[in-house]
Amino acid sequence: MAIRVKGGQFGRIGVLMGGSSSEREISLKSGKAVYESLNQLGLKPVAIDIKTDNIEENMRLIKSQKIDVAFIALHGRFGEDGQIQELLDNLKVPYTGSGVMASELAMDKIASRKIFQAYGLSVPKYKVEDKFTYNTNWKIHNNNLSFPLVVKPAAHGSSIGLSIVDKKEDLAKAVDSAFSFDAKIIIEEYIKGREVTVGILDEKALPVIEIIPKKRFFDYEAKYQVGMTDYVVPAKLEDEISKKIQDTGLSAHKLLGCFGCSRVDMILSQDNIPFVLEVNTIPGFTQTSLLPKAAKIVGIEFAQLCIKLIQLAYDKAQNKFSD
DSSP states (O other), X not given: OOSSOGGGOOOXXXXXXXXXXXXXXXXXXXXXXXXXXXXXXXXXXXXXXXXXXXXXXXXXXXXXXXXXXXXXXXXXXXXXXXXXXXXXXXXXXOBSSOOHHHHHHHHOHHHHHHHHHHTTOOOOOEEEEETTTOOTTOXXXXXXXXXXEEEEESSOOTTTTOEEEOXXXXXXXXXXXXXXXXXXXXXXXXXXXXXXXXXXXXXXXXXXXXXXXXXXXXXXXXXXXXXXXXXXXXXXXXXXXXXXXXXXXXHHHHHTTOOSEEEEEXXXXXXXXXXXXXXXXXXXXSTTSHHHHHHHXXXXXXXXXXXXXXXXXXXXXXXXXXX
């Protein structure tokens, strides 16, 4: 295995994309963008379409490609949940982004929120419900919550299965939708405020981006359909508030043990408190995705961003796999 390749090159770079999760199509777009960017630089990218979450099949596929490093562009399950990371660790292949434990924690909104709360970060008030014990007579006042509510799967991305519920008669439908994606769901308070996100690159916070969806919230359609959302890059905020958001994002990233890059989504409440919603360990990687947008503001073009993450992968592996 090559930790560093002579001549400033990076060996065979396996761009892992696709996957079998509900975010497959988005992952293919991310992977294609990374592959094309690396290819234009004259490097040696190899597009690897992951089509199953079967460990043995994927081990055979990745071993057959004889890659030196993996650029993970997989979103959702078997991408961000630690499984592909564990597989690559077993193969002793360096890879971009966070390791197994951090990936698992970030994907699990329940586990990550408990950590955020323990260390003083603000999160919405919430209740966890299990598919097999959920009582349809659930009462919001018994749970210190009130309408409107946000209902979402506990371990899913791209706002899939997420609903905002204004009245009691709509709650059952939202709960059923969330349970169709996960056995555990989160029912939380709806915080009125501004949607913001902060990218983390190499342990540093990038400029804050404000997300202004033309719908009520930043759902799947708003994220991926052109023209459905406006982005303010960087966000028009007072310096003190921007710094608070960046510090909160970096703290969330570090508390979960993330590495390389992440994107932390938050709601800035009307009294300027940043509430952490989730940490994305493998954010979108198209030319117009939010992490690349933020990196560009500080002079890091898309190709440079990809190279930076590959270099960090080799640096991490230098210690992990050294004899």
